[in-house]
Amino acid sequence: MQTLAELIQRHPDTAKAIGAPGRDWMTYGQLGTLTQSVRRSLRNAGVGAQDRVAIVLPNGPEMAAAFVTVAQSATTAPLNPAYKEDEFAFYLDDLKARAIIVEAGYDGPARAAAKRFGLRVIELTATDPAGAFTLSTDATGTAEDSSPTADDVALILHTSGTTSRPKIVPLLQANIAASAVHIGASLALTPADRCMNVMPLFHIHGLIAAVSASLAAGGSVWCAPGFDALKFFGWMEEARPTWYTAVPTMHQAILARAGRNAATIANVPLRFLRSSSASLPGPVMEALAETFKAPVIEGYGMTEAAHQMASNPLGAGKQKPGSVGVEAGPLVRVAHEIENRLVDGVGEIVISGPNVTPGYEGNPEANEKNFFETDGRRWFRTGDQGAFDAEGYLTLTGRLKEIINRGGEKVSPLEVDGVLSAHPAVAQVVTFAIPHDKLGEDIGAAIVLKEGQDATEREIRDFASTRLVAFKVPRKILILNDIPKGATGKLQRIGLAEKLGLV
Template sequence: MGSTMKALLAPHPEGAPAIGAPGRDWLSYGGLRALSEKVRDQLRVHGVGAQDRVAIVLPNGPEMATAFVTIAQSATTAPLNPSYREDEYAFYLDDLKAKAIVLADGDEGPAFAAANRLGIAVLRAVVAEGAPAGAFSLQGPVAEPAPAGEPTENDVALILHTSGTTSRPKIVPLLQSNVAASARHIAESLALTPQDRCMNVMPLFHIHGLIAAVSASLQAGGSIFCTNGFNAMNFFAMMKEARPTWYTAVPTMHQAILTRAGRNADTIKEVPLRFLRSSSASLPAQVMEQLRETFGAPVVEAYGMTEAAHQMCCNRLDLQKPGSVGVAAGPKVAIAHETENRIIDGTGEVVISGPNVTPGYESNPDANAKNFFEVDGLRWFRTGDQGAFDEEGFLHLTGRLKEIINRGGEKVSPLEVDGVLMDHPAIQQVVTFALPHPKLGEEVAAAVVLREGMTATEREIRDFALERLADFKAPRKVVILDEIPKGATGKMQRIGLAEKLGLAEPA
């Protein structure tokens, strides 16, 4: 079992398809291995060594997937969101100490401006006319060649920043061995084989798409059809072309797919999925059930985070529990006391330990001291999530510790309120959040999106909640919106939502 990105690709037949895209020929495993060697040589010629850091800013699609896979075999990759502004790029490139940045041929936007400002070498991913999906060559300025040599399993393969909602983003280095372990865990929990094909709709600057869709598929010798990102309007057309056996997405994407599923019943029948996967945010039980009925396939909810190179828990293919993120699926998962460094029974902070877990935040001893602890020779990472295991070993989350609403000393789980409101026939999406309150400290509020053609008033929604929840848990304020603000990866964000909606003074 290889513990590097290179070892992921090693055992698969030359001619087997690896990377596809709309209207393009497939890149085979042989082609991907040849591309990896070519990219290694081009990086060295341009002065990039095995421990150097390469930022990647490419549109979502096959070249973004192969740039990550090939560069990670020869250096450290740092994928960045293509929609950042120049100052954001300047911050991240400087923070990462990037040696070079890979941009699409002809891209002279904000990432290019930031790289020039910082004197960082720009390498162009040039795609030849008619090239198979994901094939490119790197072109850039002449530089002092870097020494030959390849990263070891203890070198960093991937660097991502945590999405700091209230503080400066933290740098998460993931070793070659972390990424390889996580790819293996996901492939095992989904029983992936070379016959499986993932249709990727996730952004590839984010851990979910990079590891669950791309790396796990390659680990299993399967194939990945890389769309240009998520678009509910063309999802079923893509499905028809790609003929996938599965896809992985965040709950808001699954919900958008459901709204168009009725008129695409023929495609669903013609392209049967083996399973659907959901991760990166809590999947409402009602949505899981609807997806299962619509696609006639298991809906496997998984639980992941950047510090774990994505997956920590996953529902089983033979048993899915709505409202649970599944059983430990790779690392050891336990419950710790929220302030003391000890493992407990019952409800507490979810902690993990295993080969996929980052060795620690870079240059941040305070965060490491706060988030890591050792017990009985095992090093545990505090996830910041609160939850408990049921008698079958399935983990049920109650929410992020910092998102738990403290209403005058009464603790309210926003996920519990979400689950109740999702039963209202007129509600399509909901996010429960804390609203600052002068006496109680925090009050319960909810933002909702109604189903097309349906109506409900704030009063009706509150009454619906009051019939089903203890009085202190029912939202005092309900905001009806056309759309709930989301982060870059499609997640609805609870923290800071009161400020975003103009219901509270900025902190």
């Protein structure tokens, strides 16, 4: 299967596809009808198969259905609805969007940003059943009614890196299809399976592991409006899933309420639980398995791989706490951290396979740095350090890059530097990772004020919160007379938390 359409359109029309709290189920037949309606709306708005459509919608069944249907007619670019106007403007301009889909009546920062570039604004009105909607727009035009091919881009996401400018990751139809099949195979998904999705649907994790893999297997996906630990077990009773996938912080919140919801856990037995997007502490994996009496499958994924690269195997006793499992789709190897060759032992994790992006868009320097060829294959450097044990299980030992992983949310420290540096009282700033017992890492910033200027930690955080989405705002700000520097006089992020006594 080479395209998302080929994966989804092969299932019985009467089978359930998309559900949501208090809503009737959308069937595969209804999803197919919606797909054709979306295509007509896009073509009549002048959006063709290679055009890019930003999608800014709340989490839920309409977001899932919008991604799946638009991706069968054009290129999707889901964006975090919590972004500020300037953030939307950056991403819309960078990805060269032709149109944007928002909720009917929405007049927030995404629409304001879209106006800057004269984008076609397409409004979505939810109908019944779950996931159903209509599209309307004042924009008119004509576009050739062709279908995306395996080599067309299905999904564009930005990934933060160690440079100040986020990198554009184009994922082809073939990449998405391959990853959905890989995940389905590693989880042995069948039409009898139902995923309860609590992941945000502007991230690769929810889009591919929860939605695409479920629909590729002919199963169903029940879409919550987001994660809420207080509502999780009530949703389980209604959705009756066979599995769910989440990040470690969500699993920890679920565990904290599991004791008082033992009846639900017994009444809605899960076939397995899945964790990805950040390292799952071994004790948490063991506690989840004991609580739910089901295997906990930790996966290792990233945007450039259309999500999954490795996964703990299914089956009692086959999961290794602290390990991200065995290769699960692409080839996974260890490379020398500087030289372009594969090695044994500890090194940089590299991957090669049909799910891997062809390369960053418009960024030859990043492609030169992150891709190399050897032994007749093209390999992608993940930036993670690790090693395999004798049984082929991969353990990550650290990250080579300075990216901050806040509970699965990846934050570029240079992006935060840029915002904080714009404060009129700030002379010098360096953003860095600080340890956090639940999130793994949180965001810290060391600041030197301009001579004669005053500013409090609260004032600087308030300044940042008007310019950054909430998860990027530093939780710890230190106002110092001087920031520790390396031997060459450069500001160093790595190890800064320890130098400042925050470890």
